[in-house]
Amino acid sequence: MSIKLTGSMWHQLFQQHAGSAMSLQGKIRQMLVSAILDGQLPVGIPLPSSRELSVQLAVARNTVVLAYQQLVDEGYLVSRERSGYFINADILAGGQKKQIPGPETQASGGPDWERRFTFRPSLQRNIVKRDNWQDYPYPFIYGQYDPVLFPTASWRESCLKALSVLDIHEWAQDMILRDDESLVQQIRSRVLPRRGVWASADEIVITVGAQQALYLLADLLMGSDTPVGIENPGYPDARNIFGSRTRHLLPLPVDHDGLLPDNHLLKQCDYVYLTPGHQCPTTVTMPLNRRQALLQKAEESDFILIEDDYESESRFQGDLTPTLKSLDRHHRVIYVGSLSKNLAPGLRIGYIVGPAPLIAELRGVRRLMLRHPSAYIQRAFSLFLSLGHYDAHQRRLSAAYRERAKVLGDALARYLPDLHPVPISGGASCWLRGPDWLDVETLCRRAEEKGVLIEPGNVFFMQDTMQHNHFRLGFSSIPIEKIEPGIRLLAEAMHELRPSGIP
Incomplete structure (x- = not known):
């Protein structure tokens, strides 16, 4: 009452x-x-x-x-x-909340949902991040942003400009199959050429992040028996997306140069998913000669490469390696990119570049799912690119990440010399292999008690090839002054778990 x-x-x-x-x-x-x-x-x-x-x-x-x-x-x-x-x-009038029946008044004999599920995504092995990660003093987690580095004024300017009367007339309508033409133009003229990729407007489709791009491709191209090769270790969400469509996933091992082009399993694949610019999770970059060999293998064995080019522009030294897509002369590469990953993951803007007939069908699949990504966000992003804010942000971010990577590398060498990190050449994470006795899941729990969050590496491996002594340290969302004390506490946690008799 x-x-x-x-x-x-x-x-x-x-x-x-x-x-x-x-x-x-x-x-x-x-x-x-x-x-x-x-x-x-x-x-x-x-x-x-x-x-x-x-x-x-x-x-x-x-x-x-x-x-x-x-x-x-x-x-x-x-x-x-x-x-x-x-x-x-x-x-x-008519809008008062209705009383929700309690357990004692719920109707019995409801549907058997377990029987009705066609598959159980909740049972898939996923990367797990705590919702309250910001409450921890030392969050070495990947894929989150640091509010200190977010270009608030620049993004606000772009959003306000997108709210002009003329812009609203453009993006407020239901675009159905279309994307914001100005954003497509910015991608094809400002973003892709830096990666050596040239595409016409009908060869680009905007997605709700790179992950939706992979889902659209799986929905359109993969059936229950389609053989799909995937890096091992590799991106768990890609593995789960493709695994929801096909039961024929083939693990393709990677080494210090990425995916091996002479693997005999490649001949069995219809599609191969890979992250050559910045391999997930090991962070290694595939060299040019291996990329060329892989393209040759794709032509000989008639498979398609799905190139996820995430974090490729975040190199700290040396020239960028040409993308597979830029080297492709026979339409063997579907290119997936993200605009929001290095800005703010919550914005969810990605894209696919491919042959026009493929893009037309992908638009049809996307329409069945959600019509199109937010037209307002597309217009704001277009302005953010055209005003030069995106490039400026990338430069600031690379400088900040380079500094954090240096502090992290020094701290690991000082406090955890028995770990084997992959040298950090770019991006915002470090992949590490621990001694054989290390159980990373236990280390994660012990470190969390000390306020340190790390990511266990088991989830990146296919089920039959899991390794218990790998983990990932992200540094995109941790202040630089917290890195050294966080690694010191991680070393304490690891020392507490060290078996007796092992120096």
Whole structure:
């Protein structure tokens, strides 16, 4: 039953929204809308006057006046002359929350969902990251961003420009099969040429990140018996996506130069997924001669290469190695890229480059799934690229990561000399092999108790080839001053697990 809220209750209700990033006016609006829709405010009793509520909440009166007025404009409140503000009863008509039945009132004899599932993605082996990773002082996890490095002003400028009347007229419509033409143009003229890739507009499709790109390709190209080769160790999400379509996954080993082109399993593949620019998770870069040999093998054995070119531009030294796509002369390579990975993973913008007939069908598959990625985000990203912000951000990020990689390498050499890290040549992570006695899962738990988060390497290996002594350290989201003390604590955790008799 609704009750009239006293001054202290208003203050308590307002505190529930104190953690919001919105302005005071926005927080007041949030508080009132929540209280209205949750049925906490009586309909027939006036709300406190703007003067009263401003005193109770310790805010300026004008802030309350503006909040009230906006809620009137939006239909939540009605203003009655010389009477005050009241809840608009029409808002609540037919919209009261229904009581959710408890366990004792749930109907019995429901469907057997276990029998109805065609497959169980929840049972797949996935990379697991704690939702509250930011609460840990030493988060050596990969794939998250550092808010200190995020170009807030530049991204805000791009978003505001995308809200101009002319831009809104472009992106507010249902684009169905189309993408933002300006973003496609920026990709083909600014992004791809740096990787030696040239494509026309009908050879590019925008996706909700590189992961959706892989899902679209699997949905379109792979059946239950399609033989698909995948790096081992390799990207778990790619393995799970392809594994949801085919039961014929072939593990392809990698060495210090990436995937081996002379592997006999390649002849059995219809498709081969690989990360030659920055191998996941080992971070090694495939040299030019091996790329050429792999393309030759693809032509001889008639398979298609799916090149995931993530983090390839984040090299700390030396020239960028040409992409497989740039070397491809016989349309054997489908190229997958991401725009948001190094900016903010939550933005989810990627793309696929391939022959026009393939791209046309991928657009059809995408339409069945979600029509198209957010047209507003596409336009904002297009502006972010055209204004030079993306290139500037990449330069700043590379400099910051180079510095962090140096500190991490020095700390590992000092505190954990019995580990074998792959030399960090770019990107934002380090792949390590520990001594044979090390159980990384146990090390992860022990390190977490000390506030240190690391990523066990088991999940990157195919089930039958799992190795227990590998792990990954990411440094994209940990402040540089936390790296050395974090590695010192990790060394303490590892020392505590060292078997007796082993120096």
